[in-house]
Amino acid sequence: MFFGHYRSKLHEQHRHFFAYSIAYSFSKQKRRNGLGQSQFFYPKIAYHYQVRYYLRHFCEQGKSHRFFENALISVFFFLLFAHKTSFSMKQFTSVKDIDKLPELIEEAFEVKKNPFAFKQLGENKTMGLFFLNPSLRTRLSTQKAAFNLGMNCMVFNLNNEGWSIETKDGVVMNGNAAEHIKDAVAVMGQYCDVMGIRSFANLQNRSEDYAEIVLNNFLKYANTPIVSMESATLHPLQSLADIITIEEHKKTAHPKVVLSWAPHPRALPQAVANSFAEWTVRAGYELVITHPEGYELDPQFSKGAIIEYDQKKAFEGADFVYAKNWSSYQHYGQILNQNPAWTVSEAQMQQSKEAFFMHCLPVRRNVVVTDQVIDSSHSLILQQAANRVVSAQTILKKMLENS
Ligand code: AN0
Ligand code: CP
Numbered sequence: 001m002f003f004g005h006y007r008s009k010l011h012e013q014h015r016h017f018f019a020y021s022i023a024y025s026f027s028k029q030k031r032r033n034g035l036g037q038s039q040f041f042y043p044k045i046a047y048h049y050q051v052r053y054y055l056r057h058f059c060e061q062g063k064s065h066r067f068f069e070n071a072l073i074s075v076f077f078f079l080l081f082a083h084k085t086s087f088s089m090k091q092f093t094s095v096k097d098i099d100k101l102p103e104l105i106e107e108a109f110e111v112k113k114n115p116f117a118f119k120q121l122g123e124n125k126t127m128g129l130f131f132l133n134p135s136l137r138t139r140l141s142t143q144k145a146a147f148n149l150g151m152n153c154m155v156f157n158l159n160n161e162g163w164s165i166e167t168k169d170g171v172v173m174n175g176n177a178a179e180h181i182k183d184a185v186a187v188m189g190q191y192c193d194v195m196g197i198r199s200f201a202n203l204q205n206r207s208e209d210y211a212e213i214v215l216n217n218f219l220k221y222a223n224t225p226i227v228s229m230e231s232a233t234l235h236p237l238q239s240l241a242d243i244i245t246i247e248e249h250k251k252t253a254h255p256k257v258v259l260s261w262a263p264h265p266r267a268l269p270q271a272v273a274n275s276f277a278e279w280t281v282r283a284g285y286e287l288v289i290t291h292p293e294g295y296e297l298d299p300q301f302s303k304g305a306i307i308e309y310d311q312k313k314a315f316e317g318a319d320f321v322y323a324k325n326w327s328s329y330q331h332y333g334q335i336l337n338q339n340p341a342w343t344v345s346e347a348q349m350q351q352s353k354e355a356f357f358m359h360c361l362p363v364r365r366n367v368v369v370t371d372q373v374i375d376s377s378h379s380l381i382l383q384q385a386a387n388r389v390v391s392a393q394t395i396l397k398k399m400l401e402n403s
Contacts, residue, residue, distance in 0.1 A: 122151030145392035203333030255319035261291030264325030290314035
């Protein structure tokens with residue numbers, strides 16, 4: 001009798017198993033055909049079945065021990081299937097989209113060693129790269145990553161080649177904008193299996209920039225996995241390439257990394273600095289950020305870093321120095337300081353532990369950093385740029401796996 005009870009329970013669970021599997025493959029098929037199911041369709045179905053299962057057994061049997069038995073078996077199955085769904089990455093917009101950074105870095109080294117080993121993953125798939133701002137590295141390295149994975153690639157400069165786009169919801173569109181971003185994105189999603197979007201901060205309105213309106217419209221309406229190719233607040237493909245580069249060159253497990261603000265004639269976004277801060281803290285490095293007063297980053301990204309206003313002091317004992325300009329977050333978008341004493345030169349580098357020099361590029365020579373430092377044997381700028389392919393390919397590979 002005891003075993004009979006469990007046998008019938010197993011039968012019941014099998015029925016659930018089949019229901020889940022059919023629902024899952026159906027939702028995937030629909031997604032592939034572009035018929036529009038949310039990426040959370042499968043877990044929702046599973047949840048629906050669990051709730052029905054609990055209620056039915058609770059009402060029919062009215063016995064709490066049976067209820068808990070059923071609940072335990074259901075939780076086991078739910079975790080098993082929920083785990084299966086986590087294989088395929090749906091968005092890459094920040095370090096928060098990464099569960100296990102050490103595993104991602106291992107995967108990146110595999111990709112770097114064997115760039116063409118996963119060429120079948122992208123067969124008959126199309127990547128769309130959409131730019132609202134200029135780009136050299138991101139544009140070329142992400143295309144190359146897509147090619148290495150066997151994908152076709154379309155590149156579209158939305159700003160000057162497409163229709164002018166409205167990003168605000170609910171407006172009467174009788175001005176310049178010819179189409180709404182939600183329509184444009186949904187249409188582009190019909191032509192692509194994966195999409196990348198570059199959309200810088202406009203540096204006029206902080207709350208609009210930090211709301212990531214363009215990126216969020218892509219996440220909401222594209223119905224494909226989305227890669228940020230630098231958003232208003234973050235540049236995760238750059239940061240992953242930077243982490244890979246540091247991992248390749250570090251001599252201690254937890255190196256001291258200094259992010260140094262440097263002068264620039266134009267107001268630049270905080271995205272590269274925000275992103276570098278959150279990735280290096282997550283990687284377990286000692287991060288010191290140095291900048292003149294008024295250049296404090298948004299604490300949601302810089303938390304875990306030490307802020308040091310004295311640049312030379314910050315450089316003491318550094319293993320890596322990462323130079324970058326950004327405009328003020330507090331006095332939003334403003335240039336508060338142009339003092340050439342902040343240009344990274346030998347004078348500051350001498351304070352460090354023969355630190356490696358890093359910059360994401362493009363860089364203004366002899367404004368941000370002197371020729372002497374950027375051309376020295378300790379400069380990693382080309383290694384960083386080369387690792388942009390590895391970074392993009394690792395992320396795209398994760399998106400294509402089990403997609
Ligand atoms: C951009 C920025 O600072 O965000 C892109 C860097 C990758 N840089 C410039 O606009 C010069
Ligand atoms: N570092 C970087 O993202 O460069 P691009 O702006 O040229 O893509």
